[in-house]
Amino acid sequence: MAVKMDTHIHTSFSTDSETDMQEQILTSYKKGLEGICITDHMDYNFPESALEHPVDGIPFCFDLDDYFKRIHTLQKTAPLSVYTGVECGMQLITDVVDKNKALCQDKEFDYIIGSLHLVDGKDPYYPSFWENQEPAECIQTYFEKIYDNITTFHEMDSLGHLDYIVRYAPTDYKYQPEQFREILEAILQTLIQKDLALEINTSGFKTPLSRQNPHEKIIEWYLALGGEMVTIGSDAHSPEFLAFHFDEVAVLLKKYGIRQYTVFEKRTPVFYDI
Structure with a gap:
């Protein structure tokens, strides 16, 4: 395996995962990884209306003290390096921006991903998001929201799964990154200016996309613009x-x-050879 570190992993501290942290650690080791970063969801003010089913407690939030305690306990006996991270859900709501900025000040974290999962309080994961709009309009809006967010909130370390929304577009829609090049390059230039990394997220391989996020054309543009850091x-x-x-x-x-x-x-940032 050419890449020995997996820096985006969820556990049962995330609302959408039932996997115990210890299981993720041990399986990572068995798969030949030398290090992982636990990055559970912290999506402040995630609306219950955007959930498929009701959940116990506050959706996509967890107790930080319990989280750190669990990670630090497992780090002592883990057979590989375990880093402390979080996937921070971005929303342009003053209360959320303030909470996210405060979260990023916590010295316990090794790594913070900033990701956009909602557009105006709606989750692209659900088919209802795509109703009554052209897919291209939805995608353009999503990218504009990312740009607006990272110009306001840029205390994280990397931008997660940049064209994530495309995973859930109607199956008959043919996504072409070139159609959105202007806004995408604005996002990439902002990442470079703010010294933020671009995440290469492989979970798209388990969807009909069967590829990473972002599209390789976006990776090509990032490099052409002078980008250097990829997670x-x-x-x-x-x-x-x-x-x-x-x-x-x-x-x-x-x-x-x-x-x-x-x-x-x-x-x-620490750099590892591929």
Whole structure:
């Protein structure tokens, strides 16, 4: 395996995962990984109307003290490096922005991903999101929301799964990144200016897309604009998807001349050879 670190992993601290943290750690080791980062969801003010089913407690939020305690306990006996992270859900709501900025000040974290899962309080995961709008309009709005968010909130370390929304577009829609090049390049330029990494997220391989997010054309534009930092994460919510299609992504990155990927330790980028 050319990529030995998986820096986007969920556990039962995330509303949408039932996998115990210990199981993710042990399975990662069995798969040949040398390090992982636990990045459970912290999506403040996630509306219950955007959930498929009601949940106990506050959706997509967890107790930080319990989280850190669990990770630090498991780090002592883990057979590989375990980093402390979080996937921070971005929303342009003053209360959420303030909470996210405060979260990013917590010294316990090694790594923070900023991701957009909602558009105006609606989740693209559900078919109802796509009703009464052209897919291209939905996608354009999603990218504009990302741009607006990262110009307001940029205290994280990387941008997660940039064209994630396309996974859930109607099956007859043919996505072409070139159609959105202007807004995508604005996003990429902002990442570069703010010293933020671009995440290569492999969970798209388990959807009809059968590829990573973002599209390789977006990776090509990122490099052409001067981008250098890429993180690699499976976004695994269950053990079978840990390090998912990492070898394919390694080949893709080498195709574009990328020889290293980034892992954050105490919020500082460290580079590993592919």
